[in-house]
Amino acid sequence: xxxTRVATVWLDGCSGCHMSFLDLDERLxxxxxxxxxxxxxxxxxxxxxxxxxxxxxxxxxxxxxDEEKILKIRERSKILVALGDCSVTSNVPSMRxxxxxxxxxxxxxxxxxxxxxxxxVPTLLRKSRPxxxxxxxxxxxxxxxxxxxxxxxxxxxxxxxxxxxxxxxPKFG
Amino acid sequence: xxxxxxxxxxxxxxxxxKITLTLGDDGRVSDARFHVTQVRxxxxxxxxxPFYEMPSLMARICGICPVSHLVASAKACDGLLAVKVPETxxxxxxxMNLGQITQSHALSFFHLSSPDFLLGMDSDPATRxxxxxxxxxxxxxxxxxxxxKYGQEIIETLGGRKIHPAWIVPGGVNDPxxxxxxxxxxxxxxxxxxxxxxxxxxxxxxxxxxxxxxDSFANFPSLFMSIVGKEGELEHYDGKFRVVDSDRKIVADGxxxxxxxxxxGEAAExxxxxxxxxYKPLGYPYGLYRVGPLARLNTVDKCGTPEADAALHEFxxxxxxxxxxxxHYHTARLIEILYALEKIEELLTQTDILNxxxxxxxAPNASHGIGVSEAPRGTLIHxxxxxxxxxxxxxxxxxxxxxxNLAMNKGVLQVAQRFVDGKNLHEGMLNRVEAVIRxxxxxxxxxxxxxxxxxxxxxLVNPDGTVAxxxxxx
Amino acid sequence: MPAKVITLTIDGRDVSAREDYTILDAAxxxxxxxxxxxxxxxxxxxxxxxxCMVEVKGIPKLLPACVTKVSEGMSVTTDSERxxxxxxxxxxxxxxxxxxxxxxxxxxxxxxxxxMAMRLGVDHMRVPYRYPTLPVDASHERFVLDHNRCIxxxxxxxxxxxxxxAHTWDVMGRGIDAKVITDMNEPWGKSESCTSxxxxxxxxxxxxxxxxxxxxxxxxxxxxxxxxxxxxxEGKK
Numbered sequence: 001x002x003x004t005r006v007a008t009v010w011l012d013g014c015s016g017c018h019m020s021f022l023d024l025d026e027r028l029x030x031x032x033x034x035x036x037x038x039x040x041x042x043x044x045x046x047x048x049x050x051x052x053x054x055x056x057x058x059x060x061x062x063x064x065x066d067e068e069k070i071l072k073i074r075e076r077s078k079i080l081v082a083l084g085d086c087s088v089t090s091n092v093p094s095m096r097x098x099x100x101x102x103x104x105x106x107x108x109x110x111x112x113x114x115x116x117x118x119x120x121v122p123t124l125l126r127k128s129r130p131x132x133x134x135x136x137x138x139x140x141x142x143x144x145x146x147x148x149x150x151x152x153x154x155x156x157x158x159x160x161x162x163x164x165x166x167x168x169x170p171k172f173g
Numbered sequence: 174x175x176x177x178x179x180x181x182x183x184x185x186x187x188x189x190x191k192i193t194l195t196l197g198d199d200g201r202v203s204d205a206r207f208h209v210t211q212v213r214x215x216x217x218x219x220x221x222x223p224f225y226e227m228p229s230l231m232a233r234i235c236g237i238c239p240v241s242h243l244v245a246s247a248k249a250c251d252g253l254l255a256v257k258v259p260e261t262x263x264x265x266x267x268x269m270n271l272g273q274i275t276q277s278h279a280l281s282f283f284h285l286s287s288p289d290f291l292l293g294m295d296s297d298p299a300t301r302x303x304x305x306x307x308x309x310x311x312x313x314x315x316x317x318x319x320x321x322k323y324g325q326e327i328i329e330t331l332g333g334r335k336i337h338p339a340w341i342v343p344g345g346v347n348d349p350x351x352x353x354x355x356x357x358x359x360x361x362x363x364x365x366x367x368x369x370x371x372x373x374x375x376x377x378x379x380x381x382x383x384x385x386x387x388d389s390f391a392n393f394p395s396l397f398m399s400i401v402g403k404e405g406e407l408e409h410y411d412g413k414f415r416v417v418d419s420d421r422k423i424v425a426d427g428x429x430x431x432x433x434x435x436x437x438g439e440a441a442e443x444x445x446x447x448x449x450x451x452y453k454p455l456g457y458p459y460g461l462y463r464v465g466p467l468a469r470l471n472t473v474d475k476c477g478t479p480e481a482d483a484a485l486h487e488f489x490x491x492x493x494x495x496x497x498x499x500x501h502y503h504t505a506r507l508i509e510i511l512y513a514l515e516k517i518e519e520l521l522t523q524t525d526i527l528n529x530x531x532x533x534x535x536a537p538n539a540s541h542g543i544g545v546s547e548a549p550r551g552t553l554i555h556x557x558x559x560x561x562x563x564x565x566x567x568x569x570x571x572x573x574x575x576x577x578n579l580a581m582n583k584g585v586l587q588v589a590q591r592f593v594d595g596k597n598l599h600e601g602m603l604n605r606v607e608a609v610i611r612x613x614x615x616x617x618x619x620x621x622x623x624x625x626x627x628x629x630x631x632x633l634v635n636p637d638g639t640v641a642x643x644x645x646x647x
Numbered sequence: 648m649p650a651k652v653i654t655l656t657i658d659g660r661d662v663s664a665r666e667d668y669t670i671l672d673a674a675x676x677x678x679x680x681x682x683x684x685x686x687x688x689x690x691x692x693x694x695x696x697x698x699c700m701v702e703v704k705g706i707p708k709l710l711p712a713c714v715t716k717v718s719e720g721m722s723v724t725t726d727s728e729r730x731x732x733x734x735x736x737x738x739x740x741x742x743x744x745x746x747x748x749x750x751x752x753x754x755x756x757x758x759x760x761x762x763m764a765m766r767l768g769v770d771h772m773r774v775p776y777r778y779p780t781l782p783v784d785a786s787h788e789r790f791v792l793d794h795n796r797c798i799x800x801x802x803x804x805x806x807x808x809x810x811x812x813a814h815t816w817d818v819m820g821r822g823i824d825a826k827v828i829t830d831m832n833e834p835w836g837k838s839e840s841c842t843s844x845x846x847x848x849x850x851x852x853x854x855x856x857x858x859x860x861x862x863x864x865x866x867x868x869x870x871x872x873x874x875x876x877x878x879x880x881e882g883k884k
Contacts, residue, residue, distance in 0.1 A: 042302055085749070092213075226753065
């Protein structure tokens with residue numbers, strides 16, 4: 001049996017969902033033989049590869065770079081999972097949406113030099129938004145972060161090729 | 174027009190960053206910049222929110238060290254309430270913070286860094302990660318996973334969940350410790366200690382193989398800063414600022430958290446979303462200093478627990494002054510886990526840890542509050558002002574990785590000059606540039622409080638803008 | 648003169664009810680759980696949230712169970728694909744209309760909107776978020792009003808009017824601009840009619856009204872007092 005090609009991605013979030021994924025603890029070793037981690041912040045492969053079976057995406061879409069990434073991820077993945085409240089609802093990152101980005105940056109960085117995007121840093125979108133406002137999402141896993149058990153159930157069901165029916169009820173917050 | 178090399182994203186660090194190396198006409202690296210590519214605006218959108226919500230809101234800065242933000246934020250709120258937190262409440266906060274130091278350092282060492290020195294800097298990037306480690310060293314991977322789990326379980330036992338517990342609140346904590354909970358935490362200690370000793374031993378044996386890296390991994394004189402306890406001991410929850418130089422001479426001491434602005438200034442650059450804090454007396458950009466595990470072990474007089482003190486003694490025998498090579502952040506982290514475990518035991522065996530008076534309640538009595546804690550990656554400062562209704566009017570945050578920003582830039586330059594030769598690019602060499610950043614274990618989710626991952630393409634650009642050469646890594 | 652008893656069917660079951668009952672009363676008595684948000688035992692019903700919509704045989708449009716009286720031979724369906732679709736949409740509209748950030752809300756884990764989303768299986772919003780800019784009124788000494796979390800159920804308005812008798816709360820503006828206000832849209836802390844009794848805070852289903860000094864997840868609403876107060880108002884039955 002060939003391994004399932006799994007990628008995890010982190011857009012505008014706090015990495016808490018990735019940490020919750022690592023909270024699978026010993027179960028990480030159980031799923032290790034079944035999956036090939038082809039792209040992840042905890043691995044070393046930079047390019048988001050082709051033919052990804054399952055992409056777990058944490059975080060909201062906040063910058064032009066995030067938008068570019070999510071489009072590429074959708075194009076190259078069979079199943080796209082929105083992992084956690086930021087990717088599902090835009091959560092805390094959306095709290096900046098009432099401010100115009102440049103005014104916000106001025107407020108944060110004072111009157112001196114301000115990274116307004118362009119050049120080496122990405123440019124902020126006017127609003128931080130959930131990923132399904134940009135691309136189709138196959139599975140939603142809300143929570144801040146979703147508990148490890150819920151992530152485990154989601155992954156197990158995807159590996160077994162079923163839609164999840166009996167997983168713990170997902171909950172916002 | 175110089176040529177540039179871009180490393181994007183920097184992987185196996187916790188966050189979004191890229192590195193640009195600029196090559197001079199001689200093909201040597203002339204400048205290196207570490208860019209943080211995300212900004213989220215916590216300082217701005219905190220404005221207008223009730224300050225009671227700050228600890229849990231600020232915890233969302235970072236999923237790796239949420240407890241440090243909970244602590245620093247709650248302490249700033251304690252200042253707004255102008256109350257004294259009951260001693261048991263303070264000790265319970267300490268306990269959770271130590272649990273987090275354990276899990277975060279274990280993550281950094283086992284899950285993120287050990288693939289480099291156990292599988293090798295030049296090993297296949299496709300397997301140079303925790304799963305590759307599990308394949309080759311299953312016992313070690315399991316031990317590391319269990320050590321992190323132990324730290325996470327302490328957090329869960331106290332606060333009800335492993336990540337973003339809402340248990341630390343202004344004035345203390347919202348739920349006392351029970352006998353069963355205490356005994357459960359105590360029961361896991363022996364195994365956690367064994368794993369830590371094993372890792373320390375392993376790293377001591379492995380480190381000499383990396384003489385080159387030890388030499389060039391951000392190995393330069395700098396100032397070091399942390400908070401220290403009343404007797405100059407290691408302290409992550411509460412203390413005063415101390416700054417030492419590369420000879421371990423104290424240059425500033427006993428600076429109260431509320432006076433942080435006397436010694437720390439903040440600058441901004443247009444090529445990164447991460448501000449550049451600097452040591453004020455030296456000005457910008459000369460006042461670079463380092464924070465974090467290595468800095469703490471350079472600033473303190475002692476750890477204050479027996480096993481950690483013995484390890485510290487051995488650690489310090491390596492140099493006459495401060496330990497300078499950032500490669501030793503790894504060693505420092507392991508010593509800190511040892512300290513954390515010993516301290517957890519000490520706190521849990523005090524009888525008053527079970528007291529039920531764990532929270533002081535009051536309406537706000539001050540309009541300005543500052544909270545400081547030592548996060549796994551270094552000093553964390555939360556500074557709030559509120560209006561008469563208790564709504565935030567101003568928030569300023571200085572995050573561990575921010576303090577290190579100047580130092581990280583210098584470290585990247587140093588290693589790039591040694592290992593990167595523009596005429597000849599190879600993956601392992603660039604990995605070393607990244608590994609320097611990884612040494613600092615930058616928590617970029619934190620750093621982007623104010624404020625990715627793309628293919629790693631290294632491009633050499635000709636003066637006229639045409640591409641001379643490029644390799645893709647993936 | 649005792650009320651007449653009539654018979655109707657709910658979800659195919661024969662149920663008897665007093666003729667002055669609403670469909671919701673009848674369903675409750677028959678142990679059929681219709682989702683509600685603005686309804687609260689002890690307050691009059693206004694049909695503000697539309698979650699309790701049901702299908703009644705022979706009537707093409709959906710009817711709100713909380714304000715529709717039962718009648719002889721009525722055939723009610725409380726659960727169907729169509730109803731679930733509408734209920735989910737209503738909840739999604741509530742979430743997307745204001746800024747509900749469950750993770751950092753004082754009511755996280757004790758919120759009726761959050762629980763309703765879970766119950767209906769809402770795991771994302773199919774309508775785009777509006778992200779309006781809304782104020783927080785923390786001028787009251789003991790309580791806070793956060794418009795970001797208000798779903799305009801008007802429970803606060805009704806509790807203040809019907810139980811406390813102060814009528815401090817009311818609704819101002821129309822459609823998407825509607826918002827709850829105290830007195831004549833003055834800061835709550837300046838209100839001359841407010842008795843600081845806290846009933847509005849405890850009937851609020853979300854974290855829109857909460858006690859000062861509550862941290863995230865700490866605001867638990869106490870509603871047990873309501874039926875007793877209603878009984879006192881209406882005399883022992």
